[in-house]
Amino acid sequence: MSTRSVQNKRTQEKMQGESRGGMARKSASSAKPARAAASSVRVVPASAKAKRAAAERGEDLSNLSKEEKKARKAELRRQEDLIYTAANALLKENEDYTRLRRIWWVLLGVGIAALVGTWVLLAVFGSDAGNSSFAQTGQLVLIIAAYAAIIIAFIFDFVKIRPIRNACRATASGLSDAKLDEVIARSMQDKKSKK
Template sequence: MSTRNPMNKRTQAQQAGEISGFTRKSAGSAKPARAAASSVRVEPASSRAKRKQAERGESLVGLSKEEKRARKREQRLREDRAYAVSNELLRDEPEYKSRRRVFWGLLAVGVVATVIVWIMMTMFPAGTDGTVQIAQIAGLVVAYAAIIGSFIYDLARIRPIRNDARRRAEGMSESKQIALLEAVAAKDKEKRGKRKAAKDGRDGK
């Protein structure tokens, strides 16, 4: 092991105390972080919490329980109103209605095929004719294909329309949402009144 030359200037300066040694500070010597002040906005850690906070438009940190409950109740009302408006927008979408019929048709085919296979398995247990077993397997294939296909069709062809209607509903102002819902309610009330009047007229005859 090599030693420093005692005549070296750096060695002499260290011995005289002019140069102090350097050591890395440990993690335990670090100063603890101070708590955020009440006026500082604390950002949530998870992305889901950040998204919810963005939807609310403000943080609930520092509010009382009553205020938090009021804010959450108001948020639920906004979400319910947007959901109702999006449903009303979908009622005026002919493409949505036609695709929903396709979805229910595929789902009905799958359910019917499942029932038929179940009846065949009950009437013809295992070990029967090979033709019956082939028919059972074919029925199961049709049932699974129709049911799985219906959900894939919903994801690929129907959900984009629902998402678009939801975006349009959320993009509307609160006054427009309320006006649309009131107009729909008035129209439905008028239709019910006409149906009731027609029924009373038939009963009177």
Template sequence: MSQRSPFNKRNMPQGEDEKKQVSSGMTRKSPTKAKPVRDAGSSVRVVTKKKNPDGSTSTAGMTKEEKKEVRRAEREEEDIFNTLTNALLKRNELYAKRRRVWWVFLVLGLVFVVCSFASGYTGASDSSNMYNLQTTGGILSVISLALAYVFIITSLVYEWMKIRPLRNETQDKVASLSPKKRREQLANLHDEEERERAEKKSSK
């Protein structure tokens, strides 16, 4: 039987440092840690869940009452977020002006839709004759329908290009505030509205 050499490095006694070097190896990091972290988009609002006593945010180990409390708190924060956003937009004169312009486009589009049907049925024997260009009613119906499409599409484009950026900007501003700051600002806006109502009543 062959005998191992006592001078083999594997059979020689090792110190603590050498043992650590031998036992310690390279461990691969989790693939999820290697993924690049991207910031949330401007239109994405992140709602943080209420933390458990152990510091986690999962509802796995909670009772039904605790889960209900977490959902209630989340709904309350979302209501405060939406209420504060709408209150700030209501006080934004530029937003209010652009909303009025948007309503004008939309109402005109609906009016011309009604005019199109009314003109088509006037003098037409049946519904298939509504858009007959040989009749005055048919011509007016086609023109009214074309104008209706123009105003409705214009209202959609106007909302996308002029109103939505103001709304997103306000949402980002509210999202950057802490829950405490949101409540304080909402309370201040409510107090201002109450003072304005009182001043209007006293001036009458």
């Protein structure tokens, strides 16, 4: 609701001490519940993302001490680290992933090489007025090739590589702790045998 202007007659009368009947309405945002929520109702603040996620999982962290909360968070971080380590190990075992990743690096390399070629043309032919047409055409072609290669590399990563990465992460998150340890140990064995 809007506030009444200071020049309004009713406002000026109030300021001078002359009060007339009536009152101003309070806004709806100041309304509060008349009584507390019943014991069967669980009130969870919706502002904190972690609290919502914990509520969805059925965990209630409000009754825990600071040390217990820290221990719980440390355990969750340790579990996530295990999952990511196992997912990386599964990715290294996946032959399609390594092949597609090489293609991705080649595309990025071509894009960076084209950018360097643009700078070389600019440095060599930049001040020479006789070959400016050749230099400008070469720079334009190399810049287009660089942007095309880099954009194709990112699209390639999004379309081809990311689904494999997500599948390995989902597989790793579905494994038990013993299986996770087994996958990580197998990866360590492979590292040692390659050396």
